[in-house]
Amino acid sequence: MAINLFRPDASSLLPVDGLRLGVAQAGIKKPGRYDLLLIELAPGTEAAAVFTRNRFCAAPVTVAREHIAGGRVRALVVNTGYANAGTGEEGIRRARETCAAAARLLGCSPMQVLPFSTGVIMEPLPVERLIAGLPACAATLAPDNWLVAAEAIMTTDTVPKACSERLELAGVPVTVTGIAKGAGMIHPNLATMLGFIATDAGIARPLLERLTRQVADASFNCITVDGDTSTNDALVLMATGRAGVAFTREDQAGFDALREAVIRVARWLAQAIVRDGEGATKFITVTVEQGRDEAECRQVAYAIARSPLVKTAFFASDPNLGRILAAIGSAGVEDLDVARVHLYLGEVRVAENGGRAAGYVEAEAQRVMREPEITVRVALGRGSATATVWTCDFSYEYVKINAEYRT
Amino acid sequence: MAINLFRPDASSLLPVDGLRLGVAQAGIKKPGRYDLLLIELAPGTEAAAVFTRNRFCAAPVTVAREHIAGGRVRALVVNTGYANAGTGEEGIRRARETCAAAARLLGCSPMQVLPFSTGVIMEPLPVERLIAGLPACAATLAPDNWLVAAEAIMTTDTVPKACSERLELAGVPVTVTGIAKGAGMIHPNLATMLGFIATDAGIARPLLERLTRQVADASFNCITVDGDTSTNDALVLMATGRAGVAFTREDQAGFDALREAVIRVARWLAQAIVRDGEGATKFITVTVEQGRDEAECRQVAYAIARSPLVKTAFFASDPNLGRILAAIGSAGVEDLDVARVHLYLGEVRVAENGGRAAGYVEAEAQRVMREPEITVRVALGRGSATATVWTCDFSYEYVKINAEYRT
Incomplete structure (x- = not known):
């Protein structure tokens, strides 16, 4: 039983303008549960990520790294059940197929899609079932799906992990909302830990990349459940810019407050992972x-x-x-x-x-x-x-x- | 249950000429079990040791390090129940008292006695009970007490660990016999691991010191049960010289064979610790x-x-x-x-x-x-x-x- 961690109220999770989430029960590993998540980002959204340092990194990590370096991200696809790690060239091919299928649905380039997987290692990703589930994700895209999105990425988690912050920057209300999953194989430099945090503030790419590292170091890189480092970890920060306030420099007024808010969300999520640590009682x-x-x-x-x-x-x-x-x-x-x-x-x-x-x-x-x-x-x-x-x-x-x- | 590890037959454990062992039920922590071991070495015996690298090393480790550097060792005192670690200056005083008491019994200098402890950390060593048990150890000193000695140093071990090798060097029969304990807090650079190995071959001090490091690296430094490094680990090699064959240089004929025999004994003991690892089934x-x-x-x-x-x-x-x-x-x-x-x-x-x-x-x-x-x-x-x-x-x-x- 998780320690002082409860299922969040859906109404406490604030939509982030410019971002929609859709889920499906794709039967990827087990039927009857949400196991596939599609996140759609409005044009103009900036994204940055940090990934596992495990040398046996998963195929989706390799592909996501390549795609995020390539330009503007328009979508994320996350499946649970299979990690698509230790799957060699075939694993890479399946991660690319996933991106292509999502791109066709959303009308963007496959290079603009980031794939993420979590689950068992060294078994082939059932990519047909995954792709067959994507239209259902697209059909349910909505800005207020954060809670079910948090559910759709769970593995041994017992509680979905999501939280929001609202702050005011230069008189403009800004939202930060994030979800995460993870309960075992948790150690610094991430773990079978996936974290997705979005804000409607605008943050220029180089600044967002620096912020992502700072946030990871202040949150997900400070936890350990069992000392194992996963093949699939990723933390993604997304900034849609729809709130009407934008940052390009660290010394800009209000950026410190935004950083602190993002760190608070990330830290809450990281601590939630520990609170829901496999078998944890303390x-x-x-x-x-x-x-x-x-x-x-x-x-x-x-x-x-x-x-x-x-x-x-x-x-x-x-x-x-x-x-x-x-x-x-x-x-x-x-x-x-x-x-x-x-x-x-x-x-x-x-x-x-x-x-x-x-x-x-x-x-x-x-x-x-x-x-x-x-x-x-x-x-x-x-x-x-x-x-x-x-x-x-x-x-x-x-x-x-x-x-x-x-x- | 230990994995393919059985209580050794007392008759398979060969005495080492020049070395006697005595044990007592001193009631140090629990009554009704052997918990105190005295090893007496004949004059002329050389000893060398390697100790834990834990900075919070136990008081007996500090004292044993000092005494073994000082000169010829005549006795070892080993208790189970309390580690006398994390006990500050008072712990050092009690380790010294232990040496003084054994020295009085055996008629040597306290500096010629090495103390060893294993058991719970940060609780005071009941040194009065330990000292009160020493006369019973002295009264039972005998060369063929290896099995009961192995029992007297057990903590969570379920099987006493002891083995012997006999080989012939330049036509002279030579014996190597050793005992060890340990089951948890086991990791490289030793653990709550105590190992005592003796041979009746003669080995000059600098050569014995080098051999001790080589043996540790080939045996006890190759095991892990839980990744924890204890405060009390020690491996002691003793060479009585009574067999009538003596070594001063590594390139001397027969030394390789002796080293291999000592490594075989040490490796058997190290593997026995893993086989008896806490809760181990594989x-x-x-x-x-x-x-x-x-x-x-x-x-x-x-x-x-x-x-x-x-x-x-x-x-x-x-x-x-x-x-x-x-x-x-x-x-x-x-x-x-x-x-x-x-x-x-x-x-x-x-x-x-x-x-x-x-x-x-x-x-x-x-x-x-x-x-x-x-x-x-x-x-x-x-x-x-x-x-x-x-x-x-x-x-x-x-x-x-x-x-x-x-x-």
Whole structure:
């Protein structure tokens, strides 16, 4: 059961002028569920994306990378069920067929379509069923389909993930709405994580590309469920420009506020992925402070957030916090002086001077461990840099879900 | 249940002349089990060790490092139940007290005693109970106590781990016998892994130190259970010299044979740790070939061996082998050409040319997946280097054991 994450109300998801979404039950893997999403972008919309760094990236990632570099995007096609990864040349061919079919329906060039897939790896994409489902997507295109769109891209997700922000820039109301999916194979540099975020503000392409990287680093690149990096991850930012306010430079008035709004949406979606992490029962925020630089703070934070021993202790609500010290010590910070490290669980000071803190009372830590949302704070005593990552615990259910994924 | 690993026969464990072992039920954590081991070394014995690289190393590791650098070792004291790690200055004091107490019993200097601990982290070592148990250890010192010694150092191990080799060097019979413990927090650069290996051959100190590193790299540094690196790991090699054959140089006749024998013992013990991995149901050998260098082969092998998704698929006997491709792709080999990568499961060719192999039949992979011992072989198509690591699958039981470790 997801941690403090609930099905959003459809009315809370604000349409983004210039963008329409259509879905279909294409029976790609299983019948009776939405499994295909078409997003149509009005002419003039700018889009930018970041993709997985996995060398075995999926065929749709290869094709989407090529197409987005080519010019203006007019549509996105997203299927669940099959990842079309580890499928060689035939996989590329099928991703291209998908684009061609969507282009015919919408009257644009196949190069203007980005394909995305999520699901099982190394099995052929049933592209005929996908293409057969596209007309139904086109027929249902509407600006207020965000919730069903979020449903159509789910795999092991238990809750559709979508949220909106509204802000005012130079007196003009601007909307930011996004959806995401992902629950396993989640690790920095994305995961079987798909995120699609749109705004009706206008953002010039180079600025939008920079913003996409900043947003990814502040959200989806700060989460881990199981330390695995997927073949299919992608985050796409789309700016339709229909709101009547447009940005070309970072120092333009209002851009900071827009960036913060996009980051808030992205961060909410990224945290929603962790809250819905496979088998998760606890949402854990790991903050590492007083590092020499952000990189070493992230390194220590991920060493804690990835440790199966730490994660099973959280699952059991067992303050076996020495495991956190062990994770810090093995994070690879070679000249770490453990005598200067402080560890806090919530407000409880757990460790100092290389050992248990004076005045530490296990019952207090026990109380924190029982909460569904827990903060781990580490002070390294080496500098002033900080980093935060979000993760979840490791339960029987995680093993069960992943042992039985294909059945 | 451990995979093809059985309680050794006491008679198969050969005494090493010059070394005696004594054990006690000291009630350090739980009553009614052997939990304290004393190893006494005859004068003239050389010892060398490698220790954990965890910055939060345990107090006994700090003290043992200092003592072994100081001169000739006469005794080792090993307790289970408490790791004496994350215990600050007080932990160091208690490790020193342990050495002093053993030294008084054996009539040597405290500096000649090495302390080792394994168990829960960040809780104080009950040093009074430990010291109170030492006379019973001294009273039972005998050369043929290897099996009960292996039992006395177990934590979550289900089978005591011990083995012997006998070989003839220049007409002289030489014995190598070792014990080890470990089942969780197991990862390269050791783990809550303790290994003690002795031979009655003589080996000069600098040569023994080099040998210890070579042996660790060929055995304990090639295993992973859960990717965690413990605070307490240690491997100690002891050479009593009583057999009447002694080595001072690597190129001396017979040294290669001795090294191979020690590596065989160490590798058997390291593999035994994986076979007895927490909750393990499969023993998996991951070999990566055709790399540019050994380092990148190890990197890819560990990416596979550490992946929770790969490990849960093995637990389920599900040939969801795309997960292995995903692990290879995210191993960090930046210029990997996936079109040149070949993947084999046992003798079944699974992937080639960046996708599923022509002629791959899932039923054949399924058959291999059901075996208790499985080989994964990856050819990177980049060079001629090779590396092998051993790991196990990831089961409900692993979560259970670690969620309930302290109860």
